[in-house]
Amino acid sequence: MFEKPLLVINGIGFGLSTILSLLRHSLSFRLKLLRHFMSPSSPSSSSSSEKPRNIVIVGASIAGYTAARTIAQYLLPNSPYRVVVVEPRDHFHFTWVLPRFCVAEGHEHKAFIPYGGYLPPGSLEADGGKVAWIRDRVARIERDAVTLEGSGEHIPYEFLVVATGSGATDSLPSRVPASDKEEGLALLRHMQRRIKEAKDLVVVGGGAAGVELATDAKSKYPEKNVTLVHSRSAVMHRFGPRLQAAALDGIKELGIEVVMGDRVVNEDKEKGVAVLKSGKEIVCDFLVNCTGQRPDSKLIAELSPSSISESSHILTKPTLQIQDDSLPNIYVCGDVSETNTTHPNTRSAMRQAMVCAFNVLAGIEGKKPKDVYEPHWLDGVIKLTLGLDKSVSNVGDEKTEFLFPTKERKEELMAAGAWHKLGAKPFEDDGSFLSKIKSKM
Ligand SMILES: Cc1cc2nc3c(=O)[nH]c(=O)nc-3n(C[C@H](O)[C@H](O)[C@H](O)COP(=O)(O)OP(=O)(O)OC[C@H]3O[C@@H](n4cnc5c(N)ncnc54)[C@H](O)[C@@H]3O)c2cc1C
Numbered sequence: 001m002f003e004k005p006l007l008v009i010n011g012i013g014f015g016l017s018t019i020l021s022l023l024r025h026s027l028s029f030r031l032k033l034l035r036h037f038m039s040p041s042s043p044s045s046s047s048s049s050e051k052p053r054n055i056v057i058v059g060a061s062i063a064g065y066t067a068a069r070t071i072a073q074y075l076l077p078n079s080p081y082r083v084v085v086v087e088p089r090d091h092f093h094f095t096w097v098l099p100r101f102c103v104a105e106g107h108e109h110k111a112f113i114p115y116g117g118y119l120p121p122g123s124l125e126a127d128g129g130k131v132a133w134i135r136d137r138v139a140r141i142e143r144d145a146v147t148l149e150g151s152g153e154h155i156p157y158e159f160l161v162v163a164t165g166s167g168a169t170d171s172l173p174s175r176v177p178a179s180d181k182e183e184g185l186a187l188l189r190h191m192q193r194r195i196k197e198a199k200d201l202v203v204v205g206g207g208a209a210g211v212e213l214a215t216d217a218k219s220k221y222p223e224k225n226v227t228l229v230h231s232r233s234a235v236m237h238r239f240g241p242r243l244q245a246a247a248l249d250g251i252k253e254l255g256i257e258v259v260m261g262d263r264v265v266n267e268d269k270e271k272g273v274a275v276l277k278s279g280k281e282i283v284c285d286f287l288v289n290c291t292g293q294r295p296d297s298k299l300i301a302e303l304s305p306s307s308i309s310e311s312s313h314i315l316t317k318p319t320l321q322i323q324d325d326s327l328p329n330i331y332v333c334g335d336v337s338e339t340n341t342t343h344p345n346t347r348s349a350m351r352q353a354m355v356c357a358f359n360v361l362a363g364i365e366g367k368k369p370k371d372v373y374e375p376h377w378l379d380g381v382i383k384l385t386l387g388l389d390k391s392v393s394n395v396g397d398e399k400t401e402f403l404f405p406t407k408e409r410k411e412e413l414m415a416a417g418a419w420h421k422l423g424a425k426p427f428e429d430d431g432s433f434l435s436k437i438k439s440k441m
Pocket residue numbers: 058059060061062063064086087088089095096097098099136137138139163164165166167168173174175208209296299333334335336344345346347349382383
């Protein structure tokens with residue numbers, strides 16, 4: 001009876017403690033900044049003869065980008081440190097809208113948000129700041145340096161933040177398997193065309209990506225046969241029973257066939273069928289695989305095999321240092337990290353990134369890391385679309401759930417909001433960021 005009010009009170013408490021923690025960091029930084037400017041002996045910047053000391057960030061999706069932004073925001077002007085971001089993609093990939101943009105046409109460019117605007121103004125090296133951004137991929141991590149794949153460059157680091165996420169090897173609709181925006185746009189348009197032309201569409205996987213893609217496809221093209229195949233006994237099985245039921249209702253209302261407790265083992269293109277483990281065959285002229293993503297932990301697996309969990313995530317301490325005492329300056333955040341987060345998502349990735357950032361900032365002052373990451377149910381809020389004009393939002397802990405059905409008005413969903421949040425004007429992309437960075441791809 002009291003579960004829901006208690007959950008709300010707990011959520012408010014969590015919100016307040018998050019705000020207080022940010023205020024504490026901000027205040028402490030402002031005091032340091034004041035001392036820096038008031039001290040007559042402070043040089044205005046680190047001596048130019050001194051080589052900058054590197055804080056390297058591997059991967060700049062939401063976790064790495066947030067870590068880079070936070071560290072850049074809090075580095076003192078005379079700090080001998082600089083942030084080096086290594087990211088192969090030329091744009092930020094906004095994953096939330098990918099299933100939708102695999103079906104709905106004309107919006108695909110909105111999934112590629114120009115980098116740069118989320119960093120503090122003037123923080124790129126090209127603008128005289130302390131962030132070096134390299135468009136490349138890290139091929140190897142050693143104890144004190146990383147090696148880049150494209151240029152072969154060896155970059156020494158004092159602190160490393162690994163934010164390689166999950167899904168780098170996955171394909172649409174979960175990830176765009178391309179580093180170039182133009183190639184990504186072509187892949188999305190190809191997918192839209194294949195779905196439009198298909199008569200019998202089979203979608204594999206009843207997680208969020210599969211449910212969203214199947215319901216969007218059936219809602220846009222009601223005449224198609226759409227079948228959703230899921231290996232578990234419920235769609236959205238990682239979430240609570242109310243969301244599972246709402247998802248199934250939405251799927252069935254649209255007339256989608258659902259096969260549960262079975263899996264696709266083969267796609268016989270000649271015969272035009274998807275073959276299931278049970279032996280059942282489903283007529284299929286286009287199959288979309290929406291099954292799980294894999295954490296991209298191989299770089300750390302090579303350096304510290306004992307830091308890798310059975311699920312291939314990187315094991316972390318509460319401070320988000322990796323669970324290897326011989327490598328105290330390596331931090332991990334986002335989907336690649338093992339933090340006991342029930343539903344890893346953008347919010348948990350951002351909170352983890354801030355913990356990494358503040359601990360790195362403490363480390364460069366010779367202090368011990370103090371910030372810790374604790375998973376919270378509020379991070380797990382999800383909005384699941386169930387066709388082009390309908391969605392349901394859900395949040396809760398393992399005992400109780402809230403469900404909010406919503407009417408969706410915009411086909412592009414929340415794309416414009418994400419552009420704003422990442423400091424970009426929807427949907428303008430003049431390429432200015434790319435002209436300022438080191439491109440070695
Ligand atoms: C279809 C879909 C819909 C989603 N919807 C939502 C939603 O509605 N709400 C929500 O909160 N979350 C959502 N998520 C989850 C969210 O996208 C992830 O939790 C989030 O992207 C995790 O961010 P990350 O930075 O940890 O990793 P990722 O986003 O996986 O990015 C990893 C980054 O690392 C880079 N990288 C990888 N290897 C290297 C290397 N060797 N060198 C350099 N860089 C490298 C990659 O290029 C990439 O930019 C969704 C996910 C999917 C797939």
